[in-house]
Amino acid sequence: xxxxxxxxxxxxxxxxxxxxxxxxxxxxxxxxxxxxxxxxxxxxxxxxxxxxxxxxxxxxxxxxxxxxxxxxxxxxxxxxxxxxxxxxxxxxxxxxxxxxxxxxxxxxxxxxxxxxxxxxxxxxxxxxxxxxxxxxxxxxxxxxxxxxxxxxxxxxxxxxxxxxxxxxxxxxxxxxxxxxxxxxxxxxxxxxxxxxxxxxxxxxxxxxxxxxxxxxxxxxxxxxxxxxxxxxxxxxxxxxxxxxxxxxxxxxxxxxxxxxxxxxxxxxxxxxxxxxxxxxxxxxxxxxxxxxxxxxxxxxxxxxxxxxxxxxxxxxxxxxxxxxxxxxxxxxxxxxxxxxxxxxxxxxxxxxxxxxxxxxxxxxxxxxxxxxxxxxxxxxxxxxxxxxxxxxxxxxxxxxxxxxxxxxxxxxxxxxxxxxxxxxxxxxxxxxxxxxxxxxxxxxxxxxxxxxxxxxxxxxxxxxxxxxxxxxxxxxxxxxxxxxxxxxxxxxxxxxxxxxxx
Numbered sequence: 001x002x003x004x005x006x007x008x009x010x011x012x013x014x015x016x017x018x019x020x021x022x023x024x025x026x027x028x029x030x031x032x033x034x035x036x037x038x039x040x041x042x043x044x045x046x047x048x049x050x051x052x053x054x055x056x057x058x059x060x061x062x063x064x065x066x067x068x069x070x071x072x073x074x075x076x077x078x079x080x081x082x083x084x085x086x087x088x089x090x091x092x093x094x095x096x097x098x099x100x101x102x103x104x105x106x107x108x109x110x111x112x113x114x115x116x117x118x119x120x121x122x123x124x125x126x127x128x129x130x131x132x133x134x135x136x137x138x139x140x141x142x143x144x145x146x147x148x149x150x151x152x153x154x155x156x157x158x159x160x161x162x163x164x165x166x167x168x169x170x171x172x173x174x175x176x177x178x179x180x181x182x183x184x185x186x187x188x189x190x191x192x193x194x195x196x197x198x199x200x201x202x203x204x205x206x207x208x209x210x211x212x213x214x215x216x217x218x219x220x221x222x223x224x225x226x227x228x229x230x231x232x233x234x235x236x237x238x239x240x241x242x243x244x245x246x247x248x249x250x251x252x253x254x255x256x257x258x259x260x261x262x263x264x265x266x267x268x269x270x271x272x273x274x275x276x277x278x279x280x281x282x283x284x285x286x287x288x289x290x291x292x293x294x295x296x297x298x299x300x301x302x303x304x305x306x307x308x309x310x311x312x313x314x315x316x317x318x319x320x321x322x323x324x325x326x327x328x329x330x331x332x333x334x335x336x337x338x339x340x341x342x343x344x345x346x347x348x349x350x351x352x353x354x355x356x357x358x359x360x361x362x363x364x365x366x367x368x369x370x371x372x373x374x375x376x377x378x379x380x381x382x383x384x385x386x387x388x389x390x391x392x393x394x395x396x397x398x399x400x401x402x403x404x405x406x407x408x409x410x411x412x413x414x415x416x417x418x419x420x421x422x423x424x425x426x427x428x429x430x431x432x433x434x435x436x437x438x439x440x441x442x443x444x445x446x447x448x449x450x451x452x453x454x455x456x457x458x459x460x461x462x463x464x465x466x467x468x469x470x471x472x473x474x475x476x477x478x479x480x481x482x483x484x485x486x487x488x489x490x491x492x493x494x495x496x497x498x499x500x501x502x
């Protein structure tokens with residue numbers, strides 16, 4: 001039997017639209033009941049296949065495949081008033097048809113002609129199933145008795161699916177762990193650990209972009225990170241101020257959100273090298289208005305780290321400036337967490353350090369949206385820096401309903417890594433450093449700076465002091481002292497007490 005696409009896959013093919021589905025496609029197959037494959041494909045028995053009509057396919061999709069606003073907008077804009085009015089007359093209280101009725105009127109900007117009162121008497125139903133999606137505040141629409149519970153409003157409604165990986169990351173409660181960790185190590189050790197975290201986060205954020213910042217750049221960005229805890233809402237003026245602080249080239253410093261089209265360019269020359277085209281300037285400015293509102297008003301019940309990740313990834317996809325967007329997007333994670341009050345004042349998770357160590361996954365999280373979104377704009381190159389951009393007529397809806405699932409899950413996992421593999425390890429190292437320094441100072445007399453260098457380099461060399469280091473310090477540190485430092489660091493790295501060396 002020939003297989004054919006259904007639901008969102010059918011809609012996508014009929015629209016000749018971008019493929020945001022990946023393997024999560026529905027198709028007819030020789031099965032007796034609906035079957036979901038591990039990679040997300042939905043197998044459908046022929047008896048359950050909907051008719052090849054826009055409304056039938058949309059109804060099947062929203063019932064069995066969740067809410068994909070981009071494809072639903074494309075489908076419902078092709079359903080005429082009479083078709084939907086007749087369907088509502090037959091089953092006015094059907095939950096999925098009510099969802100489509102609500103969305104039809106939202107996407108078409110008017111009520112269905114001839115349907116003054118849909119006649120719905122059923123209870124309210126949420127647009128997004130909370131078992132399948134992370135949701136926002138309840139906004140009830142009495143005409144269709146729909147509870148719109150998206151993370152934002154329809155003009156900007158990012159989508160985050162509650163996948164098994166996402167749920168596992170949420171269950172880890174990393175922010176609660178971080179707060180408990182901060183309380184457990186005492187104020188002095190916390191201050192030292194955070195000094196390291198601010199410096200490392202600065203270097204990590206630059207390193208992601210292939211830069212080694214100067215001392216001045218490092219100090220500037222570290223001070224910027226400290227400002228993330230100031231209780232100051234996002235606004236265009238504030239973001240412009242932040243962008244100017246992160247971009248030192250005066251020709252690239254912004255005075256407002258961009259007023260020209262930008263693009264991301266790969267290695268290839270011309271249009272073939274364009275890897276992503278952010279929304280046109282007018283749409284970008286509108287989307288930023290909605291994103292700033294979302295950033296300043298975290299939905300009740302939404303995890304603060306999820307909220308921070310949504311704002312960060314939506315920002316980088318909107319790309320409101322000509323330069324500095326990536327670094328600012330990572331800053332916004334700390335800004336949102338700082339505004340939330342869920343972490344101790346001044347506490348910072350060095351998330352960029354973890355992201356740098358997982359750059360392949362960071363790229364995967366970015367391209368999950370940016371790669372299919374590339375099909376929204378036809379780019380023509382006329383040589384030099386002369387590019388023209390022709391957008392699809394429906395391009396805006398895809399930016400308004402970005403699926404940020406992979407980005408949010410990645411950010412949650414990087415926050416966990418920042419705590420477990422970086423902050424905890426740094427605190428453990430500081431404890432080792434203090435103990436070894438005390439032990440050596442009690443037995444030998446040498447410069448504090450020399451001792452610090454020798455402890456650090458021995459630690460980072462796996463508990464061994466290299467011959468080069470021994471030669472470098474031979475004129476001022478006796479060989480026996482070097483042996484003691486090496487042995488002390490090695491013992492503490494193995495978890496052994498130092499007193500046994502007496």
